[in-house]
Amino acid sequence: MEIGIVGLPASGKTTVFNALTGSEAEVSAFKGGKKDPNLAVVQVPDQRLEKLSAMYNPKKTTPAQVRYVDIGGSLSAHDAKESSIDELLRLLRPVDALVNVVRNFEFAGEQPTPQDDFDALESELVFSDLMTVEKRVEKLEKEITKAKKGNPKELELLQKAKEILDGGKALRAFPEIATDPLLRGYAFLSAKPCIVVLNSHDNAEPGAVRLELPDGVIMIELKGRLEMELSQLSDEEAELFREDMGLQESATSILIRKSYEFLGLISFFTVGPDEVKAWTIRRNTPAPRAAGVIHSDIEKGFIRAEVVSYEHLIGAGSHTAAQKAGNVRLEGKNYIVQDGDVINFRFNV
Ligand SMILES: Nc1nc2c(ncn2[C@@H]2O[C@H](COP(=O)(O)OP(=O)(O)O)[C@@H](O)[C@H]2O)c(=O)[nH]1
Ligand SMILES: [Mg+2]
Known part of the structure; x- marks a missing residue:
């Protein structure tokens, strides 16, 4: 499973990435900071695998993995060049789901506006898909009328997609478009399942912020900076802090567990003296x-x-x-x- 982390500049993408992966990628104190993508692989916590491993005592035990990509830059055409947007899209196309980080902490004197931030990013996803669709529709129309090649069914689906996107809606709420094999190659961003991470300040009251989210989007609240700090401690120390603060589960396990559920993923196992291994598949x-x-x-x-x-x-x-x-x-x-x-x-x- 691969998850792409997106969000507006300084929403805390890299902070959340660090929290989830235990990495120490550079966070920036100003908007439009570091732009290089960060990549990390995280093991999916699974007690069943540990039990199986104890039974087989294999040379190697391999948990299922989730890959995280923190794409760095902005998808917005306003503050990025087309070439850099293409580069970001190339990183995001293969991901199975997007984590959309929304700021819920004061930054450089600005109060958080989580609903506006979510809406802004949602429009970026829609807009990016619209660009793709428009280019493709134009080309396909020519091919079909002039050269008598190209698939008319594909054109029809793309035109439907264009209508939805023109109306400002994400494709994920329209499974007949979002999952059609003819369109799979486009890997539309707004067609990907989306998990909103409400990135809250340390003292936030959980549940205090409610967002209006479209169908097919779930929200998870995290204290990104706090979780990042915890992820850099030893397991024992982090456990103690968690107890102190009344946090039960690490951000990593919550997000992985929820994204498994949300994406309809399950694990099966292969066992033997050489290796006990967990594999991820769709239900x-x-x-x-x-x-x-x-x-x-x-x-x-x-x-x-x-x-x-x-x-x-x-x-x-x-x-x-x-x-x-x-x-x-x-x-x-x-x-x-x-x-x-x-x-x-x-x-x-
Ligand atoms: N208080 C607070 N600050 C945060 C949190 N997450 C990020 N920040 C701060 O917001 C700024 C931008 O964070 P960064 O992770 O680099 O954002 P990115 O541009 O989206 O990758 C940094 O100064 C962070 O310390 C958080 O959960 N709480
Ligand atoms: Mg960053």
Whole structure:
């Protein structure tokens, strides 16, 4: 899973990035500071993986990962050159979801305006998609009328998208457009699931700010700077501080947990003496496609999946015991992989 962090200048993108990833990327005290993107990989906390690892005692234990990209610069055409916007878009196209950081702290004497900030960024996403659509529609119309090539169905979908975007709306609320395979290649930003991070000052009363958000957007409140400071302490120290401040879970785990839920992601496991590993897939993924996450050869040569649920395996104490109890199943290509499945794929190459 890959998450792109976006937001207005000085909303705290890099601060939140540091909080989430334990990085120490440079935050800036003025608007329009450092512009280079920051990238980091974070392990998804999962107690099941630890239990499986204790059972198999493998050489290597590999948690599922989330990649975070803090894109740095602004998407707004007002304060960025087209070339730098293209560069940002290139970084954002592949991400599975956007985290939109909204300022809820005083900055350089300016009071926070979270609703306005959210609306402004939402328009940037819509505007960026509109630019893409307009260019493409123009080209496709020419191709279709003059050269008799190009897909009229694609044009029709793009024209619908243009209408929605012209009306100032994000594409994510229109799944028939946002998820159509013909448009997937455009990776429209406003079609991506969006998680708003309300980046609150240290003393903020949780829940005090309510935002009006469009469909398909959820909000998580974080104290970015505080969480960043905590992320730079040792686990034990951070735990003590958390208890003191009445914070239960780290920002990282809250965001990862919520984004998993929100994006409809689940984990399955592969186990063995060499490696115990967690893999991320979307809910409702059939077994061969899940196998493809491990390697495309396993998907192509898929024969069967040998499946036992995490609960059955741990309950039985070993794979052999689970098998004796009749809880290891052989599943075919239509099997829908479930959260916590422990799978051994059988395949031909
Ligand atoms: N009080 C407070 N200040 C913050 C918070 N997050 C960021 N800042 C400050 O806002 C400024 C910009 O932060 P930065 O992370 O560089 O924002 P970016 O431009 O969006 O990447 C810095 O001076 C930060 O210290 C926060 O949660 N609380
Ligand atoms: Mg920054």
